[in-house]
Amino acid sequence: MKLKALIVPTLLVGILAACGADEEAEEPKKEAETEQTAGQSTVAQPEEKTDAVATASITDDPAVFAKALSEEGNWIVAATKDLTLDEELVVNGEFHDKGEAANPIYRKLALYTQDEQRNVTGTFTLTVPKIIVQSENFTIVNGTVKGDVIVEAKGFTLKENTTIDGNLFFANEEAKETAVVEGTVTGVGPESGVEDVVSSASIVYDEDALIKAASKEGNWIFTILGDLTLDKELVVAGEFYNKNDKAQGIYRKLGLYSQDGERNVKAAYTLTVPKLTVQSENFKIQNGTVKGDVYVETNGFTLAKDTTIDGNVYFASEEFQKSAVIEGTITGAQEVK
Missing domain, CATH: 3.80.20 (24 nucleotide stem-loop, u2 snrnp hairpin iv. U2 a'; Chain A)
Incomplete structure (x- = not known):
């Protein structure tokens, strides 16, 4: 690996050595000597620094x-x-x-x-x-x-x-x-051992991945890894079971947060979407914020505590509204529509 000698000698030796920390046959000292014998300056020149380090x-x-x-x-x-x-x-x-x-x-x-x-x-x-x-x-x-x-x-x-x-x-x-x-x-x-957050197909960080994860082709749980904005409607569809185990009952979850190994929430995120339509039974939104209107077309919708819908929640029937569990905050209306 060849470097232009625009870095002070002590830093140059350290960095070149770092490049070969677990590689074989690296000779950082020899490289430094080669640059010096080429007659180039070893004085740092900040204005040329980017060009000097980009190639290396x-x-x-x-x-x-x-x-x-x-x-x-x-x-x-x-x-x-x-x-x-x-x-x-x-x-x-x-x-x-x-x-x-x-x-x-x-x-x-x-x-x-x-x-x-x-x-x-x-x-x-x-x-x-x-x-x-x-x-x-x-x-x-x-x-x-x-x-x-x-x-x-x-x-x-x-x-x-x-x-x-x-x-x-x-x-x-x-x-x-x-x-x-x-x-x-x-x-x-x-x-x-935190199964619900490390489930392989449920972790999403862009619009296309989230839309697929929420669809009937997705998983029982899907989690975003940062604030995310969608330009189109998000539809939560399909029948799923808690931890993919039928014995544990129908259940689905959207996690708007990350947590540590002891399940302490480390960060909560905002999902901005023009419309979120819930068609999966017993669907739960946990932590974080949904910024947009939510339309519930099935039984068992749950908004967990410490979770916010910054918008309206519309239920397709009174049955769906009565079966819902609202522990979090809804800034707008809650009504049958």
Whole structure:
């Protein structure tokens, strides 16, 4: 890996070493000497910093960092300090170990620096609303990700001494079964035992996924992972059973929140929708806010406590209204219509 020498020598050695923390045959000291003998300046030049680090995927700039993890980025990305991103981070594209097509598919996020002997000299925190992992065999090494991580691709690895200060979700069974979690997950994770929030097909974070999850082709429970706005009507349809077990009775649930392993709510979200139509019997909305009107066309609708409908609730019949359980708040009307 070749770098323009625009970073002070001590930082350069640490970062180059970080790029090869669990790779073979890396020689960070030799790389640094090569740049110096080329006659280039080793004095930091902030005005050229972005160009210098973009190609090497070593950066302290949030925008450059996000691009480096996109399909236009590199196989390895390293932070040089704590970083905060205001928007979700999508890790996508296919990459190979050391950038060589002949090597296995692999990608790495390094949240640390180290010396020439590969001793870790500093670890960093990446604060982000959520990370969506679409690159196969993506590994996070050292440091902390403060936010939720949603894994859609196989081969995800959370290395030892690495923390996700948030929830770890898998979008499908293959992603979950092929993951290696050696580090720590403070919230919901593969060992948390919180079945209803980690159900593989129920975790959604965009409009199309939510519409499908709510349909008769979806699951008994579906959960959004952040505020979400729909431009079209959301229809909750189909018959489902609690935890997909018929013995537990007909039941369906929309979770507008995330929680930790002890089921303490960590965040509540707002679903903004022009119209939400409920056709699934015994449907429950829990925590968070639905901003829009709700039309109930079946029995057993429940609005849990600490849950708000910022709009009106219309029942298709008196029977449906009488069978409803309203523990939360409805800002508008409640009537048969």
